[in-house]
Amino acid sequence: MRMPIVAFWVLILVVSSSPLQAAPVDHSGHAASMQTAEQTAGHDHMQMGNGTTNATHSMPADMANGDHGAVTPGQHDAEHMVPDGSAPGLGGHVHKEPDASAPVASIDEKLGNIIPQGIMFKDETGQMVDVRTLMDKPTIIAPVYFSCPNVCNILQSSIARVLPQMSLKPDAEYRVISVSFDETDTPELAAHRKKNYIAAMHNDFPPTGWRFLTGSKESIDRLMDELGYRFTRVDKDFVHPVAIIVTSPEGKIVRYLYGNNFLPFDTTMALTEAAEGKVGISLKRIVSYCFSYDPQGRRYALDIMRVAGFVVLFGVGVLFLILSRGGRKPRK
Amino acid sequence: MASEHQSALSFFDRQPGTSGGITSWIFSTDHKRIGIMYLWGIMGFFIVGMLLGFLIRLELIAPGRDIMDQQTYNVMFTLHGVIMIFLVVIPSIPAAFGNIFLPIQIGAEDVSFPRLNNFSWWLYLTGALLALVSLFTGNGPPDTGWTFYVPFSSNVTTTNVNVAVIAVFILGFSSILTGLNFVTTLHRLRAPGMTWTRMPLFCWSLYATGWIQILATPVLGITVLLIFAERVLGVGLFDPAKGGDPILYQHLFWLYSHPAVYIMILPAMGVISDVIPVFARRDIFGYKMIAFSSVMIAFAGSLVWAHHMFTSGMSDTAVLVFSFLTFVVAIPSAIKVFNWVSTLYKGSIYTDPPFWYALAFIFLFSVGGLTGLILGAAGTDIHVHDTYFVVGHFHYVIFGGLGFGLFSAMHYWFPKIFGRMYNSRMAKISCVIIFVGFNVLYFPMLIMGMQGMPRRYYDYLPQYAFGHLISTIGSWILIAGLLLMFGNLIRGAFKGKKCGSNPWGGASLEWQIPSPPPHHNFVTEPVVDRGPYDFRGVERDECD
Numbered sequence: 001m002r003m004p005i006v007a008f009w010v011l012i013l014v015v016s017s018s019p020l021q022a023a024p025v026d027h028s029g030h031a032a033s034m035q036t037a038e039q040t041a042g043h044d045h046m047q048m049g050n051g052t053t054n055a056t057h058s059m060p061a062d063m064a065n066g067d068h069g070a071v072t073p074g075q076h077d078a079e080h081m082v083p084d085g086s087a088p089g090l091g092g093h094v095h096k097e098p099d100a101s102a103p104v105a106s107i108d109e110k111l112g113n114i115i116p117q118g119i120m121f122k123d124e125t126g127q128m129v130d131v132r133t134l135m136d137k138p139t140i141i142a143p144v145y146f147s148c149p150n151v152c153n154i155l156q157s158s159i160a161r162v163l164p165q166m167s168l169k170p171d172a173e174y175r176v177i178s179v180s181f182d183e184t185d186t187p188e189l190a191a192h193r194k195k196n197y198i199a200a201m202h203n204d205f206p207p208t209g210w211r212f213l214t215g216s217k218e219s220i221d222r223l224m225d226e227l228g229y230r231f232t233r234v235d236k237d238f239v240h241p242v243a244i245i246v247t248s249p250e251g252k253i254v255r256y257l258y259g260n261n262f263l264p265f266d267t268t269m270a271l272t273e274a275a276e277g278k279v280g281i282s283l284k285r286i287v288s289y290c291f292s293y294d295p296q297g298r299r300y301a302l303d304i305m306r307v308a309g310f311v312v313l314f315g316v317g318v319l320f321l322i323l324s325r326g327g328r329k330p331r332k
Numbered sequence: 333m334a335s336e337h338q339s340a341l342s343f344f345d346r347q348p349g350t351s352g353g354i355t356s357w358i359f360s361t362d363h364k365r366i367g368i369m370y371l372w373g374i375m376g377f378f379i380v381g382m383l384l385g386f387l388i389r390l391e392l393i394a395p396g397r398d399i400m401d402q403q404t405y406n407v408m409f410t411l412h413g414v415i416m417i418f419l420v421v422i423p424s425i426p427a428a429f430g431n432i433f434l435p436i437q438i439g440a441e442d443v444s445f446p447r448l449n450n451f452s453w454w455l456y457l458t459g460a461l462l463a464l465v466s467l468f469t470g471n472g473p474p475d476t477g478w479t480f481y482v483p484f485s486s487n488v489t490t491t492n493v494n495v496a497v498i499a500v501f502i503l504g505f506s507s508i509l510t511g512l513n514f515v516t517t518l519h520r521l522r523a524p525g526m527t528w529t530r531m532p533l534f535c536w537s538l539y540a541t542g543w544i545q546i547l548a549t550p551v552l553g554i555t556v557l558l559i560f561a562e563r564v565l566g567v568g569l570f571d572p573a574k575g576g577d578p579i580l581y582q583h584l585f586w587l588y589s590h591p592a593v594y595i596m597i598l599p600a601m602g603v604i605s606d607v608i609p610v611f612a613r614r615d616i617f618g619y620k621m622i623a624f625s626s627v628m629i630a631f632a633g634s635l636v637w638a639h640h641m642f643t644s645g646m647s648d649t650a651v652l653v654f655s656f657l658t659f660v661v662a663i664p665s666a667i668k669v670f671n672w673v674s675t676l677y678k679g680s681i682y683t684d685p686p687f688w689y690a691l692a693f694i695f696l697f698s699v700g701g702l703t704g705l706i707l708g709a710a711g712t713d714i715h716v717h718d719t720y721f722v723v724g725h726f727h728y729v730i731f732g733g734l735g736f737g738l739f740s741a742m743h744y745w746f747p748k749i750f751g752r753m754y755n756s757r758m759a760k761i762s763c764v765i766i767f768v769g770f771n772v773l774y775f776p777m778l779i780m781g782m783q784g785m786p787r788r789y790y791d792y793l794p795q796y797a798f799g800h801l802i803s804t805i806g807s808w809i810l811i812a813g814l815l816l817m818f819g820n821l822i823r824g825a826f827k828g829k830k831c832g833s834n835p836w837g838g839a840s841l842e843w844q845i846p847s848p849p850p851h852h853n854f855v856t857e858p859v860v861d862r863g864p865y866d867f868r869g870v871e872r873d874e875c876d
Contacts, residue, residue, distance in 0.1 A: 312547075316546075316547065323515065323516060323519035323520070324519060326519060326520055327520070328520060328521070328522065328524075329444075329520045329521055
């Protein structure tokens with residue numbers, strides 16, 4: 001019994017002493033990653049400049065420049081993790097004011113902002129409606145334009161794919177609003193688009209659950225301003241961010257979800273957070289405690305620290321209970 | 333009287349039917365033998381750490397280079413810190429005296445997990461040997477300071493940080509398993525009649541310490557593994573270029589290292605709580621409050637770690653919260669000090685060496701504690717952070733506090749362990765010399781720190797030269813006193829007058845068994861019907 005123990009410790013000593021005199025890993029990757037950020041920044045500018053030819057290419061919000069309100073320095077979206085010098089001012093580009101000629105497409109996050117009443121839009125039936133009345137449940141707002149040849153379809157198709165996979169009940173527990181920021185869009189066009197997306201969900205979706213709104217330039221500007229959604233018209237098309245905004249039943253902006261690829265989980269999480277003002281515990285609410293929003297990665301991530309902390313505390317509690325209830329060890 | 337016990341076999345002697353020899357010690361599962369082995373290790377490393385401190389002070393006696401270059405100096409203070417903290421102070425009272433006396437004080441035969449206890453000692457030995465290995469191989473021992481702050485320790489230094497942190501990792505497990513052992517033992521193995529409120533307060537302090545060891549030390553373990561991963565795999569957890577944060581390291585490190593100082597001080601306070609009543613011949617004032625305050629210190633002390641990081645760039649809210657909590661954790665410590673002093677009131681004082689060291693503890697720990705408040709108040713901390721004020725503060729609490737607690741424990745319990753008494757007069761003289769040397773060494777540091785002398789600096793401006801000179805002279809006085817004390821204790825342990833079972837007239841269970849204790853602690857299981865500080869009918873058993 002003893003020889004293996006001694007041999008084990010000798011082995012530990014031998015193994016741990018010699019090969020581990022290494023100097024730390026060379027971090028020359030640092031210089032390279034900073035370069036990438038600069039290149040990306042340059043690339044951005046080039047793309048912007050070519051607005052006319054590439055007009056329909058909408059920038060993911062996080063790749064855009066401009067005065068971001070709550071921008072995080074790590075400028076990678078969920079798809080391509082472009083490493084960059086994430087110290088502010090390194091890869092992040094700070095511009096004093098946007099170039100007059102360069103189109104602006106960005107999100108100025110206004111978390112906590114309450115959308116005011118009285119912004120009127122026409123829904124897909126042509127009826128005038130106050131946007132706030134549609135937002136009396138947790139709401140997903142998707143700013144799009146209905147003649148968008150490209151990414152707005154992808155965005156809304158993504159929504160259409162995700163909604164059936166969510167465990168929440170549409171219209172009863174949440175709503176979706178696609179609102180056009182193109183003042184030339186008409187309710188007929190809106191209705192046409194709606195038909196497509198409801199069909200994409202096998203017509204298994206309550207029609208009042210997803211509304212398609214069009215409006216005047218004034219209403220559009222007002223609503224987009226409240227949302228912090230900045231876009232620029234380039235002839236008949238737009239340069240605009242790709243994102244959805246989640247609001248609470250009181251009209252408060254709760255979450256921005258970026259990109260055009262949504263996970264059912266992320267959207268459910270966002271809506272559950274939005275509903276938080278209400279009474280009643282649901283399993284989702286408990287799960288939401290274990291997950292927290294990661295602003296850097298712009299998605300929900302399992303908060304391992306929190307979960308592990310609870311596991312440890314629970315384990316300690318169990319240990320203490322066993323010890324104090326265990327009583328004296330019976331003497332042999 | 334004392335000679336009656338000479339014929340009985342002590343735990344030092346070879347047990348009949350066994351071969352004896354070194355394997356009966358290093359593989360022993362007897363808590364007393366394990367405690368002795370820890371004791372020798374701790375005393376040995378204390379001498380090593382003391383020598384390192386001596387050399388550091390020698391270098392600092394005058395500005396400029398005196399006996400070593402900058403790199404060597406950095407290595408010196410790193411090693412002094414690592415050895416003193418991980419190899420001496422953290423294991424000292426729990427692993428040595430706790431192992432020997434905890435089971436006896438509660439009337440048990442051994443701890444709950446004797447083989448795990450032996451394994452803990454082997455982990456201690458392995459960690460110590462690995463730390464020694466780091467001294468002599470590769471690029472030399474680490475120069476990062478005992479705190480191993482990143483990015484220096486993860487990205488820059490080429491010294492043996494890898495080996496050193498693995499040594500710390502292994503030592504951490506020694507600590508965790510000891511803590512687990514003690515907590516379980518206290519819950520399960522108390523003798524009949526030994527209720528929670530009849531335990532000596534030393535046991536209560538070991539209980540609180542055990543919980544901290546179990547909960548906090550794993551954090552250290554993972555933190556040092558992360559340093560290792562940074563260095564070897566380039567993971568990037570602490571590297572902003574890869575999305576990491578060096579402040580994360582500081583949080584993780586201090587999340588253990590602040591509770592660690594409570595692992596250090598709580599057992600020492602437990603010793604003082606045991607010693608003072610014996611030499612005042614009075615029941616302790618406020619037993620339940622002292623027991624409760626031990627647990628409170630353990631709990632509240634786990635919430636204050638970021639007071640080491642006030643200048644790290646944390647938010648003001650965090651600074652405010654941690655500063656407030658630091659003030660809160662001072663309260664239970666103060667309760668203890670007041671209770672000890674109240675115990676002395678109207679007591680019948682016996683001025684033996686353990687009592688001298690205990691009094692010195694109370695004074696020096698109070699000084700250290702008060703300077704801690706200056707550091708805990710965020711505003712004043714800005715001025716003194718990372719200066720010699722901090723160095724003075726922690727030496728007052730760790731050395732003045734725990735150190736003197738350890739010396740008190742040695743003088744109190746060596747006659748029990750070895751069955752022989754040291755020279756009392758020499759012990760008292762050593763106490764005075766150590767006390768004087770200690771204050772001459774560390775008080776100027778408090779002043780220099782206020783005046784702006786930074787810590788860990790190899791060289792300094794001429795305006796601090798006088799303070800450093802006084803401090804170094806103090807270190808010589810201190811070392812002289814320490815050598816005198818150790819010499820006296822060791823000579824007393826082997827050649828002193830033989831002692832009976834109760835030279836001090838203590839009322840706890842260890843004083844009712846022979847000195848040195850036999851292999852099996854109790855002939856029959858004791859039934860406890862009185863408190864640990866109930867001195868009615870308890871007589872001193874004077875040594876020959």
